[in-house]
Amino acid sequence: xxxxxxxxxxxxVQEGRISILNCDYTNSMFDYFLWYKKYPAxxxxxxxxxxxxxxxxxxxxxxxxxNKSAKHLSLHIVPSQPGDSAVYFCAASAAWRGTGAxxxxxxxxxxxxxxx
Amino acid sequence: DSGVTQTPKHLITATGQRVTLRCSxxxxxxxxxxxxxxLDQGLQFLIQYYNxxxxxxxxxxxxxxxxxxxxxxxELNLSSLELGDSALYFxxxxxxxxxxGELFFGEGSRLTVL
Numbered sequence: 001x002x003x004x005x006x007x008x009x010x011x012x013v014q015e016g017r018i019s020i021l022n023c024d025y026t027n028s029m030f031d032y033f034l035w036y037k038k039y040p041a042x043x044x045x046x047x048x049x050x051x052x053x054x055x056x057x058x059x060x061x062x063x064x065x066x067n068k069s070a071k072h073l074s075l076h077i078v079p080s081q082p083g084d085s086a087v088y089f090c091a092a093s094a095a096w097r098g099t100g101a102x103x104x105x106x107x108x109x110x111x112x113x114x115x116x
Numbered sequence: 117d118s119g120v121t122q123t124p125k126h127l128i129t130a131t132g133q134r135v136t137l138r139c140s141x142x143x144x145x146x147x148x149x150x151x152x153x154x155l156d157q158g159l160q161f162l163i164q165y166y167n168x169x170x171x172x173x174x175x176x177x178x179x180x181x182x183x184x185x186x187x188x189x190x191e192l193n194l195s196s197l198e199l200g201d202s203a204l205y206f207x208x209x210x211x212x213x214x215x216x217g218e219l220f221f222g223e224g225s226r227l228t229v230l
Contacts, residue, residue, distance in 0.1 A: 002158075044159070044221045045221070103164065103172050106151075107158050108157060
């Protein structure tokens with residue numbers, strides 16, 4: 001059962017425009033949500049996260065929005081740059097506090113292509 | 117460079133064989149995680165170790181096993197390999213003290229079973 005879903009396998013955007021990547025989840029116990037970026041032949045790298053007690057977190061060109069009632073989050077990249085072309089994974093964390101456990105559930109990824 | 121080292125980077129083997137994938141976590145990280153990424157799939161959580169002890173288990177097959185050694189490196193053992201085991205296997209590490217979900221991933225080991 002896929003607890004984190006990314007329904008768009010791919011997205012193409014013109015350079016300078018906004019990229020919006022979407023993610024849905026089913027488990028209301030998730031307390032952190034993250035976006036990872038993956039280039040070919042590399043491991044995923046952490047991009048930005050948001051706690052479940054917030055609805056927005058911004059870091060430079062990247063903003064993540066969380067809508068808990070809809071169990072939906074999105075990543076906005078503005079302006080988009082060709083170097084942003086990569087696969088973006090949404091992930092959700094159900095941490096067991098005090099145990100050191102930190103289990104991440106990943107979506108299937110969205111391949112973003114930013115066209116120069 | 118995430119600081120997480122995985123070996124080998126590529127491995128080709130035959131069905132029925134056994135392989136061992138190795139992971140060295142970032143310096144100071146106590147938690148090691150193993151993930152499997154099959155074609156067109158997301159990263160599937162297999163297992164987590166924290167300071168030598170198994171802490172969480174995901175969709176790991178009985179033919180697979182893992183361990184974390186006293187020096188904190190980890191090995192994932194895959195046995196009786198099947199064609200469907202062909203995938204990218206990622207190791208990740210975290211300090212295990214901040215519960216934010218941020219993990220640091222290695223570059224992965226690509227396993228091809230023929």
